[in-house]
Structures are given as C-alpha cells and as structure tokens.
Amino acid sequence: LTCVVLDKTGTITEGKPVVSTVKHAAKFDGDSVLAWAASIESGSEHPLAASILAAAEQKQLKLEKVQQFEAIAGHGVTATINKRPIYFGNRALMKLKGIDARNYDEQLAELSALGQTPMLLAVDTAIAGIIAVSDPIKKDSINAVQQLQKLGVRVIMVTGDNEITAQAIAKQAGITEV
Numbered sequence: 001l002t003c004v005v006l007d008k009t010g011t012i013t014e015g016k017p018v019v020s021t022v023k024h025a026a027k028f029d030g031d032s033v034l035a036w037a038a039s040i041e042s043g044s045e046h047p048l049a050a051s052i053l054a055a056a057e058q059k060q061l062k063l064e065k066v067q068q069f070e071a072i073a074g075h076g077v078t079a080t081i082n083k084r085p086i087y088f089g090n091r092a093l094m095k096l097k098g099i100d101a102r103n104y105d106e107q108l109a110e111l112s113a114l115g116q117t118p119m120l121l122a123v124d125t126a127i128a129g130i131i132a133v134s135d136p137i138k139k140d141s142i143n144a145v146q147q148l149q150k151l152g153v154r155v156i157m158v159t160g161d162n163e164i165t166a167q168a169i170a171k172q173a174g175i176t177e178v
Contacts, residue, residue: 003156005156005157006157007159008135008169009135009161012157012169012175013141013169014135014136016051016135017051017133017134018135019034019055019131019132020116021111022034022129022131022132023131028129031061033128037056037121038053038061040086041077042063043077046071048119048133064082065082066079067081068080074092075089075092084123084124085124087121087122088119088121089120091105091120093120094127099127100127101120103127108120109164111130111132112164113164115134115165116133117134117135117161118130119132137169141173142174145173145175154177155175155177157169157170157175
C-alpha cells in the first residue's frame with residue numbers, strides 16, 4: 001500500500017455537522033434567520049439540513065409553512081414563506097437569483113478558513129444572514145494520519161466541500177493533498 005484516499009465527511013470528520021455560526025444583517029435577528037433557514041430546510045434532503053433543524057429545535061423556534069419549495073443542485077434551496085421569497089444556499093445561488101452578496105465575501109472566506117461551511121439566507125432580494133455548519137474532526141483522525149505517513153503511505157483527502165473549507169480541515173488533520 002503506497003497511497004490512501006480518505007473521504008472527509010464521516011471518515012476524517014465525525015460526519016455529524018452542527019450549526020457553528022449564525023450571523024444576521026442589521027434589519028434582521030439571529031433567531032429569525034435560523035427559523036427561516038430551518039423552515040426552508042424542513043423540505044430538504046441535504047445532509048446539512050438536519051443540523052439546521054436541530055439548532056432551531058434546540059432554541060425552540062417556530063417553523064413557518066413553506067410553499068413553492070425548490071432544491072437547486074449545487075446551489076441551495078428556494079421557497080416562499082408568508083408570501084416572501086426566501087433563498088438559502090451558497091454564493092452561486094445568490095448570483096443566480098440576482099442577489100448582491102459581495103459585502104459578505106470576507107465573512108464567507110473567514111468562516112470557510114475556520115473549516116466551516118457557510119450558507120447565505122436572503123429574504124426578498126436582501127441578504128438576511130449567514131449560517132455556518134461545521135463537522136468536527138474525529139479525535140483519532142490526526143493520529144491515524146500521522147501513523148500512515150510514518151509508514152510512508154501518501155494520504156489524500158477527497159471531499160465535495162468548497163476548497164477553502166476542505167483545506168482547513170485537511171490542515172487540522174495533517175493532510176497536505178486535497
């Protein structure tokens with residue numbers, strides 16, 4: 001054996017993402033942002049949806065009725081809540097929907113650099129907030145990677161996550177190839 005390729009989620013990390021950050025724009029509050037995100041994610045099968053629903057449940061937030069739910073692969077989800085369009089997903093979703101998110105690029109990059117996966121929430125045509133989810137590294141991942149490397153085995157991590165987040169997790173685990 002000369003090389004091992006490890007999937008990030010559930011192999012290097014716990015595979016149980018949790019909401020790690022909730023930020024809100026000036027006209028909104030954190031609980032509203034989380035409640036809207038949880039409401040829209042209640043119809044989603046995305047792996048991160050469960051962590052958002054759990055965070056809302058922990059805060060005992062009331063979920064709203066969702067209409068016109070649509071999942072856009074690789075981008076996020078859209079729906080109507082109380083006759084207002086809600087968009088929840090990545091930067092590409094906001095661009096696709098014509099929502100200006102440039103003022104949030106630095107915050108998105110900072111969260112990604114911390115190993116978190118940030119998602120934007122927009123209400124109507126304005127960004128309401130950011131919710132970031134993280135998947136902690138397993139306690140034994142660093143040691144396992146070190147042991148493999150000591151044996152001369154090349155360790156590579158593979159993931160569908162964004163590159164900045166992937167690099168942050170790999171660095172924590174001691175992996176240089178992603």
